[in-house]
Amino acid sequence: MSFTVDQDVDESGSPEMRSLAFWEIVSLTSTALIAVWAVLALATTRWMLLFPVALAFSFIILSHRIRRESARELGWRTDNFLEAVRLLVLPMLGASLVMAAIGWYMGSLRFAFPEKRSGILWLPFAGIAWGLTQQYVLQAFFNRRAQMVWGRGAVSVLVVGFIFALIHLPNWWLAAATFAGGCIWAAVYQRAPNLPALGLSHGLMTWVLISTVPQSALQSLRVGFKYFG
């Protein structure tokens, strides 16, 4: 795996800064786990989920500010959109074929839009918006912090994939898919950091996943404690 230098991540920081980046990763992972394992299961109202979400985004944004990371460095840019798309096309095609083969073998192919006509417009928009949000957290925060700790390359890519999968446990199908997807997206981000392209890819791949893999395996994409019912 080779990586071109197309982004500015401060890898040459002091051991203390690398250590802090590691603890930032641990801290945000714990927030995500608290949200899906404790808040979703125990909260008296779903609105309480907004608190860890707000806390996580406040933490991420403050961390960007303290480390003086610009929007362009994070991947909010357009100049490398086509380069990112070019890198994403083959893995996405490959993953789509694998999922379609699983769906065909298990008789669960269902490429269909929602019954309500309004849902046809809503589904891709919501999928891409949700994908973009997840990719922002995954790449602009986790990937960049992982690169500060372990440098560019396979280790930081695997760490991003592992964290993404960990948050989707105990849904094993989803964890496997997110580990593979997380690694691919992390590798692409390290070569061409472009969040819109990754968000688009995330939204499309989620649609392919829910249209192919058996619903009984996906459990309505439930994760954490809610996976059990």
Place this chain on the structure above:
Amino acid sequence: MVETNSVNGLKRERLAQLLIAKSVIEALFVGVVAVGFYYTAFSPHFRGWSDVADAKVVSGWAINEAAPGSAVEVQVYIDGRFAGDGLANLPRPDVFKAGRSTTELCGFRLVTPPLAAGEHEARVYAVHPSDGGSRRTLQLIGVPLRFRIAPEEAGSNQ
């Protein structure tokens, strides 16, 4: 060089403060969620007592101070097995006069199922629905009551 070190030092300090602040806020939030869940799922407002347990009946009284107008649903377990349920809505003037309840209608009296001769233990629980009825928890009323069934009473509650 000195300026760079000082900027990095400031960054380190601010990041460390941010991590500590987030951890404290998160710990408090998890505490609130846990206490909120316990308060909702295991209401602290049940009061009551199991007075009698024998070969014929299990009786006592139970109220929910958070909903004094509604009868508490109770379940009885004998030797750890479900043995019956009912509402605590029978007259208990003694409880009312003692000021333990705002209504006289707080007593329960459940028929003891046929049991083998020997020692048994009865536990009465108040049933508490929460989370829109998707969750029901049991809370012990009073203390477990131990009682003995004589050989002539065994297998019958008549």
